[in-house]
Amino acid sequence: MIYIVTLGERKFEIEIDGDSLAVKLNGRQVAIDHRFLRGGKLHSILADNAGFEFEIIRSNGGIDIWHGSGQLYAEVVDQKTDRLRQMMGSSAAGQTASSLKAPMPGLVVKVEVEAGQRVNKGDGLVIVEAMKMENELRAHAPGVIKEVRVEPGQAVEKNQVLIIFE
Amino acid sequence: MFDKILIANRGEIAVRVIRACHDLGIRAVALFSEPDRGALHVRLADEAFPIGPAPSSESYLVIEKIIDVARRSGAQAIHPGYGFLAENAAFAQACNDAGIVFIGPPPSAIKMMGDKMAARSAMKKANVPIVPGTEEPIDDENAVSAIAESIGYPILIKAAAGGGGKGMRIVHERPEINSAVRAARSEARSAFGDDRIYVEKYLARPRHIEIQIIADSHGDCVYLGERECSIQRRHQKVIEEAPSPLVNPAMRKKMGLAAVAAAKTAGYVNAGTVEFLADNDRNFYFLEMNTRLQVEHPVTELVTGIDLALEQIRIAAGEKLSFTQDDIRINGHAIECRIYAEDPSNGFLPSTGILSTYHEPAGPGVRVDSGVYEGAEISVYYDPMISKLLAHGKDRSRAIARMLRALGEYRIMGVANNIEFHKAILRHPEFAAGHVSTHFIEMHYDPAAKTPENLVEAAALAGALAEHHWRNKLSMAGGKRTQPSRWKLSARSRILKNSNYKGRP
Numbered sequence: 001m002i003y004i005v006t007l008g009e010r011k012f013e014i015e016i017d018g019d020s021l022a023v024k025l026n027g028r029q030v031a032i033d034h035r036f037l038r039g040g041k042l043h044s045i046l047a048d049n050a051g052f053e054f055e056i057i058r059s060n061g062g063i064d065i066w067h068g069s070g071q072l073y074a075e076v077v078d079q080k081t082d083r084l085r086q087m088m089g090s091s092a093a094g095q096t097a098s099s100l101k102a103p104m105p106g107l108v109v110k111v112e113v114e115a116g117q118r119v120n121k122g123d124g125l126v127i128v129e130a131m132k133m134e135n136e137l138r139a140h141a142p143g144v145i146k147e148v149r150v151e152p153g154q155a156v157e158k159n160q161v162l163i164i165f166e
Numbered sequence: 167m168f169d170k171i172l173i174a175n176r177g178e179i180a181v182r183v184i185r186a187c188h189d190l191g192i193r194a195v196a197l198f199s200e201p202d203r204g205a206l207h208v209r210l211a212d213e214a215f216p217i218g219p220a221p222s223s224e225s226y227l228v229i230e231k232i233i234d235v236a237r238r239s240g241a242q243a244i245h246p247g248y249g250f251l252a253e254n255a256a257f258a259q260a261c262n263d264a265g266i267v268f269i270g271p272p273p274s275a276i277k278m279m280g281d282k283m284a285a286r287s288a289m290k291k292a293n294v295p296i297v298p299g300t301e302e303p304i305d306d307e308n309a310v311s312a313i314a315e316s317i318g319y320p321i322l323i324k325a326a327a328g329g330g331g332k333g334m335r336i337v338h339e340r341p342e343i344n345s346a347v348r349a350a351r352s353e354a355r356s357a358f359g360d361d362r363i364y365v366e367k368y369l370a371r372p373r374h375i376e377i378q379i380i381a382d383s384h385g386d387c388v389y390l391g392e393r394e395c396s397i398q399r400r401h402q403k404v405i406e407e408a409p410s411p412l413v414n415p416a417m418r419k420k421m422g423l424a425a426v427a428a429a430k431t432a433g434y435v436n437a438g439t440v441e442f443l444a445d446n447d448r449n450f451y452f453l454e455m456n457t458r459l460q461v462e463h464p465v466t467e468l469v470t471g472i473d474l475a476l477e478q479i480r481i482a483a484g485e486k487l488s489f490t491q492d493d494i495r496i497n498g499h500a501i502e503c504r505i506y507a508e509d510p511s512n513g514f515l516p517s518t519g520i521l522s523t524y525h526e527p528a529g530p531g532v533r534v535d536s537g538v539y540e541g542a543e544i545s546v547y548y549d550p551m552i553s554k555l556l557a558h559g560k561d562r563s564r565a566i567a568r569m570l571r572a573l574g575e576y577r578i579m580g581v582a583n584n585i586e587f588h589k590a591i592l593r594h595p596e597f598a599a600g601h602v603s604t605h606f607i608e609m610h611y612d613p614a615a616k617t618p619e620n621l622v623e624a625a626a627l628a629g630a631l632a633e634h635h636w637r638n639k640l641s642m643a644g645g646k647r648t649q650p651s652r653w654k655l656s657a658r659s660r661i662l663k664n665s666n667y668k669g670r671p
Contacts, residue, residue: 001634001637003629003630003633003634005626005629005630007622007625007626007629008622010622010626012623012626012627012630014626014627014630016630016631016634018638023627023630023631025623025626025627030627032627032631034628034631034635038523041522041523042523043628043631043632045624045627045628045631047623047624047627050620050624052621052624052625052628053523053577054624054625054628055522055523055579055580056628056629056632063629063632063633065625065628065629066522066523066579066580067579067621067625068523068525068576068577068578068579068585069573069576069578069583069585069586069589070582070583070585070586070617071579071582072617072622072625074625074626074629076629076630076632076633103512103513103515104515104516104517104518104546105518105546106546109352129356130515130516130546134349134352134353135513135515158518
């Protein structure tokens with residue numbers, strides 16, 4: 001089976017032989033020893049004898065790959081699906097955000113804009129308090145506010161949409 | 167000596183103090199808010215008492231509840247840790263009034279040092295050098311502007327009751343003053359319940375160097391060398407070390423004596439820290455005195471061999487210091503990295519979640535002070551610090567190498583963290599050269615730093631292997647379902663045999 005792994009801007013073609021579990025990375029043979037530690041939760045991998053540990057969790061149509069000091073997001077599909085996607089031109093990676101989302105859970109302290117308002121790059125939009133620190137979320141690009149979805153005093157979850165741009 | 171001590175805190179510092187109690191054979195009493203029922207400090211204490219819901223304003227900050235727990239548990243003393251009520255003079259006074267020993271300085275010293283303006287003028291009188299600025303609170307933007315014109319931009323607006331970077335704003339030019347004053351006041355009001363502010367000259371690229379002092383109730387006060395705490399983000403320390411690469415023996419003595427003078431002026435007893443700003447010409451200015459055990463106290467413990475938390479308890483029990491100034495030697499070099507649940511690539515914003523994999527480093531010269539364990543949750547309610555990782559070596563370069571080794575052993579999954587950030591700082595040639603300042607991170611840290619190529623490749627391989635594994639498991643499970651169990655098959659045939667069923671008509 002051939003899998004296409006998209007990790008940030010990188011794309012890898014990984015071939016796994018169903019019976020022997022021989023692995024090729026972009027056509028290059030890699031000696032893999034893949035074990036499950038801690039009841040299957042932790043993937044221990046020796047890739048050409050170099051050791052790595054990962055936790056891999058399904059998330060938003062892809063997978064979160066936690067390594068010991070951080071997190072990577074990847075999409076894994078088989079080659080057939082990848083070709084189909086390319087033909088359809090509907091890679092999930094191409095979507096652009098037209099909204100401001102909460103980068104962390106917290107409490108809205110102040111909304112600095114209203115619907116219809118034009119903002120420039122760097123303008124303050126919403127102040128969210130988290131861990132007792134006030135964080136001002138600013139506009140990444142110029143635009144017009146279409147809708148404000150939160151109000152002061154409101155608790156917000158991570159990735160909750162706060163503001164929608166036109 | 168006490169039989170039982172209440173620790174009025176949570177997290178790693180509660181664990182640290184519980185350990186000091188147990189080292190002295192003293193029973194430790196913990197308290198906890200609702201979400202902290204399973205926290206490490208509760209698990210390690212001898213007794214634990216609930217004190218209310220998650221928000222600290224309804225639990226860890228409620229003086230009456232804490233005094234009540236001390237009474238009910240029979241604790242003779244309370245250790246406040248850091249943060250929460252540690253620098254609250256009213257709390258120290260409430261302990262005294264209830265006949266419970268507050269393990270810390272007298273309320274009068276907390277009050278004087280807690281009012282940053284009162285502290286500044288007291289230090290000026292004691293001939294301790296201070297940063298130019300105001301000695302009175304300032305009400306309006308115009309007054310701030312007038313001061314700024316006289317001492318020159320940039321200026322720093324600070325909360326009179328402040329600390330930990332809260333209620334603090336830098337102003338580079340006049341138009342920024344209004345929003346900076348508003349933000350500083352609002353943050354100060356919610357953090358300290360006091361929105362008075364004052365103004366100081368903002369020093370370009372200063373170092374933050376602090377002196378640990380410890381004083382007993384018999385009039386002896388000793389300085390335990392300095393800590394360099396210049397590596398900061400959002401005005402909060404992330405890496406501390408002792409000794410400072412800048413400080414030589416002459417400067418150490420000068421700063422140490424100034425710190426002792428500051429402590430004596432305040433009538434200080436117990437452990438405290440005098441913070442200074444310093445420039446590369448080895449001038450230094452009093453910044454503030456922290457009237458508590460500092461987060462970064464372990465670096466001093468490692469290089470002096472003195473257990474500060476334990477000494478705090480001894481001093482509170484009325485005992486004399488067990489050492490004199492001449493006994494203090496600085497042995498090797500120690501570094502602390504604060505491991506935070508935060509995302510350095512996204513403005514160091516705090517993150518939350520379950521520590522799904524959590525494995526602490528160990529081995530020679532490594533110490534981890536933490537209040538978590540695998541499976542514990544980092545919640546929105548409290549400080550996002552996961553642990554303090556410390557490395558001790560015979561000199562600075564050995565300590566750095568050892569810290570990098572320890573960071574490499576650390577495994578934290580499930581919550582974004584700053585381990586890679588620490589590695590990047592420790593590997594930076596300017597850090598290795600000891601050229602640090604409070605602007606180090608904005609000058610030298612690249613948040614877009616790439617994940618190492620071999621790790622990305624291995625992660626891609628792991629992703630494909632996991633997907634392959636999941637698909638095979640699913641098809642195996644699906645295959646089983648098409649074939650009913652043999653028990654069912656035999657039961658069915660027996661029923662058919664025993665019935666008169668002759669098939670469909």
